[in-house]
Amino acid sequence: MKTLNVELGERAYPIYIGSGLLQRADLLTRHVSSAQVAVVTNDTVAPLYLDRVLAPFADRVVETVILPDGESYKTLDSAGRIFDALLGKRFSRNAVLIALGGGVIGDLGGFAAACYQRGIPFVQVPTTLLSQVDSSVGGKTGVNHPLGKNMIGAFYQPRCVLADTDTLATLPDRELSAGLAEVIKYGLIRDPEFFAWLESNMDALLARDADALAYAIERSCRNKAEVVAADEKETGERATLNLGHTFGHAIETGCGYGVYLHGEAVAIGMCQAADLSRRLGWLAAADVARIEALLRRAKLPTKPPENLATERYLELMAVDKKNVDGQVRLILLEQIGRATLPRGIGMTQLRATLDEYGKA
Amino acid sequence: MKTLNVELGERAYPIYIGSGLLQRADLLTRHVSSAQVAVVTNDTVAPLYLDRVLAPFADRVVETVILPDGESYKTLDSAGRIFDALLGKRFSRNAVLIALGGGVIGDLGGFAAACYQRGIPFVQVPTTLLSQVDSSVGGKTGVNHPLGKNMIGAFYQPRCVLADTDTLATLPDRELSAGLAEVIKYGLIRDPEFFAWLESNMDALLARDADALAYAIERSCRNKAEVVAADEKETGERATLNLGHTFGHAIETGCGYGVYLHGEAVAIGMCQAADLSRRLGWLAAADVARIEALLRRAKLPTKPPENLATERYLELMAVDKKNVDGQVRLILLEQIGRATLPRGIGMTQLRATLDEYGKA
Known part of the structure; x- marks a missing residue:
């Protein structure tokens, strides 16, 4: 496993890169110590990797938000669905949000984390090449608007990024190329x-x-x-x-x-x-x-x-x-x-x- | 006029307090140098003070969003209305947003500014005692959710706060007391x-x-x-x-x-x-x-x-x-x-x- 530190003063965070990282409970729990854990993902990624991400949190209160896959769901409405779910479970500002998926989930989940109760910690688990090399690094979060992409958002840094190269095995060819x-x-x-x-x-x-x-x-x-x-x-x-x-x-x-x-x-x-x-x-x-x-x-x-x-x-x-x-x-x-x-x-x-x- | 500086390092900003401040074009223009100016206000405040705020910006591209008055409009939907208006006018990330009104407008306008293109500068012009002493200071912005107040928001500092005590002349007794x-x-x-x-x-x-x-x-x-x-x-x-x-x-x-x-x-x-x-x-x-x-x-x-x-x-x-x-x-x-x-x-x-x- 390689570890890169993004140096941003008090908002610095590590990026872990390598094979088999989702099986390493210590990596996730190191950055998720809260009693309440939210996972935001989509219906393509959930069947593949959700179990691995949830495994270390059997003793926590967990809320999972599974959105339809696709850029068209990167909207303020989807952010609203996440807020509804977290408030429905009465998640406090100490809850941690894990964004499991590609760039859409990372941007949307990060934006929801940035806004929920004015900001809760979040962990990014990018599962596409594009999100591993791009949208998971740099703190850009946001959603689209009919008049333009990423027009609503926040600069918000994750607590860590966990880029497991194993997740690329299931990536469609076209998405691999898009990442390249x-x-x-x-x-x-x-x-x-x-x-x-x-x-x-x-x-x-x-x-x-x-x-x-x-x-x-x-x-x-x-x-x-x-x-x-x-x-x-x-x-x-x-x-x-x-x-x-x-x-x-x-x-x-x-x-x-x-x-x-x-x-x-x-x-x-x-x-x-x-x-x-x-x-x-x-x-x-x-x-x-x-x-x-x-x-x-x-x-x-x-x-x-x-x-x-x-x-x-x-x-x-x-x-x-x-x-x-x-x-x-x-x-x-x-x-x-x-x-x-x-x-x-x-x-x-x-x-x-x-x-x-x-x-x- | 009194000037208070809120010391927050690179996000420090001044609070101007006094009578007749809205007539002082220099105060507004000092903090609003952009070619595009958005004003968010409500239908109670607009007839009273909008003209004064707009006066110095005759040569700018101005977009005014006038929302209905009241806490029930402090919602994600109202924020969406502001995004629609700004994008409809193609406002860039250099546009400045002025929030003219009480706490609802300040919180909502500040939140919209925090999220529009991941953050544009905003100036707060609180017109109630409550917002002058409270919601205009400290960088808390946000909207309500049916399951709780201020559950969606951001910490986001204004460029300046302009508290004109003249605006309190039109404040209903009940709101004066609420501010007290x-x-x-x-x-x-x-x-x-x-x-x-x-x-x-x-x-x-x-x-x-x-x-x-x-x-x-x-x-x-x-x-x-x-x-x-x-x-x-x-x-x-x-x-x-x-x-x-x-x-x-x-x-x-x-x-x-x-x-x-x-x-x-x-x-x-x-x-x-x-x-x-x-x-x-x-x-x-x-x-x-x-x-x-x-x-x-x-x-x-x-x-x-x-x-x-x-x-x-x-x-x-x-x-x-x-x-x-x-x-x-x-x-x-x-x-x-x-x-x-x-x-x-x-x-x-x-x-x-x-x-x-x-x-x-």
Whole structure:
């Protein structure tokens, strides 16, 4: 087992990464000492892993909230269901909430924990590659709104994150690839050596080689933890974690939640960001091709949806959280392994990318 | 104008107290520099003060959310209405939210600001005595749930609080008294000199003497600010601010929101806490009488509602946030001006207070 510490002063917490962690009662009980334990999960994950998570808590008062699986349930209403359940059991502010599932459950469960009685401790048990490398690290919690993703939320840190690589065995291929999109992102924004490692090891990752996965998860989490520790509230470097996300969110919202997985939309968005970086004179055409090639090898889409017009993109991108007073701000690439956040982006080049990229 | 600084490190903020503050554009604009400004208020306050608050922002994009007046609108649904409005106008995370109104608006608006895009700055303009001395100080935001008050919320600090004593001119008598309950509370829990001052100046306060009110507001805020600065997350001394509140919340919930004003329920709760303190041997009977007398002079109720049985109280008190793993914890008084938080309270004496106090 590997342990990474996310350094955030009094809100610092460990990330445990490895095989068989859900069977280790000591890890969960170390961070869950309360008499009342809430578990939030979904109906896909519950039959697979809920028993393992509950095993150490036979002597506690336990409330389990099993939501339907899917991004469409990451809503204020679902948060309300969790509040109803916890209040129905009279859970105090000392109860601990365990979020068992992918990014939706982690974001939703974390938000519910952040708001329940103004904040109760929570433990994150991410069961997808995406949530293990991304949404479980950094304290971003929240729910979606019909007018935009993650528009309602809180910055709230877990007490610990428990990333058991065994849970990836049951992950559908498409979700594995979606997770790899975020893994590749860390190479792109700040770790060129890791990008090269991914080029050499993509086949092993797709074959779910345990060692390769553990290495990729740890290196991704370490990269993210370094960024988050340096910039908890997303004013500077942390913004680079959003490479591809402004385009990606527009794609997800424009096509309707559920058409693309988050990682798939981000993969396309990273291609668009790379294309725009090339148009602005930063990235060589060969590097754009290298990025697209790696994403394709990870079985990710690289072409934007055909039914999303440029004007609709611009409309959707205007409500993105990364904007400052209406100005579109995008993370771009100076080279593979170095991201940048330019102050103003030429609308001509942005439109050119939206009009032309992937259409050829 | 008096200025109090609530010392919370990087989240420190000023409280401005005085007459005519809403006419001072410089005060509002000093803390609201964004291009987008949201104002959350209610249909009682809007006709009286909304124009003054909006005046300095003629050149900004402004969105006003006017909710119906009343505690029954302090809900997750109302927060949803605010999110809808802000997203409808595509407000970015740099927008500033101004909460103009009493405690309900302050708590709700603050919670919406805390959650909108994971937190936007907000400015509190409390227009009732209660919110000026209590809910505007300390960073508690939130909404009610059918199973309990303030069960969903966040600790979130405003950028500033602007307490204009002129707004008290339009306050109904009953609400003025409700505010005085919290003012008296500060005397009871930590400021015996202030309690004596209140005994000497209650008539002036009821006559809305401007100087007396300003003094009482400032001294109350100073007391609360000192407590909050010492203990932001309510683990120790801050709990003493809840004197009378566990009883009071039970009364509010048990009788249905809206029957008693918050301050009225707290006034009764403080009497119950005083009675229980006497039964436990801490408070002299003469001090209980002195407390009841001052509350009566403030035109506050001191007798519990007749239709709330002891068992119902105990049931309602069990879901209160101040509990630790199911144990009832109550703030009691060692003397006038000194509160205490005993570890365990004898159920016999608690039942005796609930059975007997006020029934004679």
